[in-house]
Amino acid sequence: MKTNKKETMHIHIVQHETFEAPGAYLEWAEQRNYSVSFSKVYEGQALPSTVEHIDLLLVMGGPQSPDTALAECPHFDSQAEQVLILKCIHAGKAVIGVCLGAQLIGAALGAVFEHSPEKEIGVFPIKLTEQGLRDEKIHHFGSSLAVGHWHSDMPGLTESSKILATSAGCPRQIVAYTDLVYGFQCHMELTPKVVELLIAAEEDFPRRSTHQFVQKPEVIRQHDFSEMNNKLFRFLDHLTNAYLKSSH
Template sequence: MLPVLIVQNDPQEGAGSLATLMAKRGLSQFIVQGFNAPYAELTPERFSALIILGGAQSAYETEAYPYLEREMALVTAFMSADKPIAGFCLGAQILAAALGGDVCAGAQKEIGWYDLTLRDEAADDPLLKGHPKTLLSYHFHGDVIRHIPNGIVLASSEMTPWQTFRHGQKAYGFQYHAEVNRSLLADMCRNNESYLAANGIDADALIVASQPHLADFEHHCAGILERWLDLFSIAEEVR
């Protein structure tokens, strides 16, 4: 099977539980750093799917981070090739921007544990079957998605309407961190200690406070991520 292309926007923050699930399936992972990826070589025919991860950048900061436009071009190419795409946090915003959506700074930062609530549109979505109507979920973002042409909102939080969305049948964006596990959460907090402190949050305290919520969160997110992997791994096995 072709490898899965993973674009990291922070060298210290990987794909968390999603990487673990791929490893269990024996799926190979081709990991690149967004700021220096060999974009000319990253053509869709070489990969089974595309994953874009989070980072401190903003999707609209293309002058400061011109490679973000290359990531958006990747999205366009994979969409045209009908290959599955998953974007997480910044990755979801990059996906949204590539689809002609509006990404901007939110009224307030959503960091920590907040309820994620499924919309009616999630009832027949293949990834979200069996997911609780409301799930306490992990968030770490200041920017938000306002609109995506032909995008379908699947889940929202009180602060962020576009928490989970789908475009077409194979492109999914997760504004919250559906890929987070214990080690990734700790890396994320310690990697952003000064940012958290500037927003009145102690990194170590957030790590400790997260422990009681992680098992249930990981369990339900694993179902979503497994079904996203099914979009291409089962299809490949059938061939």
């Protein structure tokens, strides 16, 4: 008797800091009764030694960058995470990188991350490119969608990668590296709880308060994240279905 793989989907989450929580990604997995495991590296938890039982690897954000050395941040091993990402890609797994995670995907594939033209903190619209509007997994986002942001860098591009969405402050908001590997510079996983964690950890609000793409905490708190979260859920369902089809 065959096991229904959809019922046994396993998501592994690499989390770099308490305040860079998976938010709506975790809610999606729990709603669908998928199993979830973590490498909370800020607590000293190890990365997986094998990718055999991983169906979807989710690499979260953080204040680090792909070139952050172990001497600067002992709990963040950029090279080890890039090796894990490559293992998953080569094994045909689905991979999503968020913010730092997106930059790590690019770096693992040989692309150099760059500083974004503008820092973005808050909720601002992204616009889908022509390639984004043709992408079956995200075209339901529509031509424009208000999403969360909390970054100053952006992922590098490979020769085969496709920019699916941009914003006024950053030209690389969503990047498809393959049909199963996506980098999100934006934070569609934000929920009110995650926002409070990020606000509490952000030390630069007073200095950045006059920046055109940095909103004040009280403005960020006013946003309703439900539409953004629901559209993320639909993307994740599309990605999961594509993975299941490819793995048969």
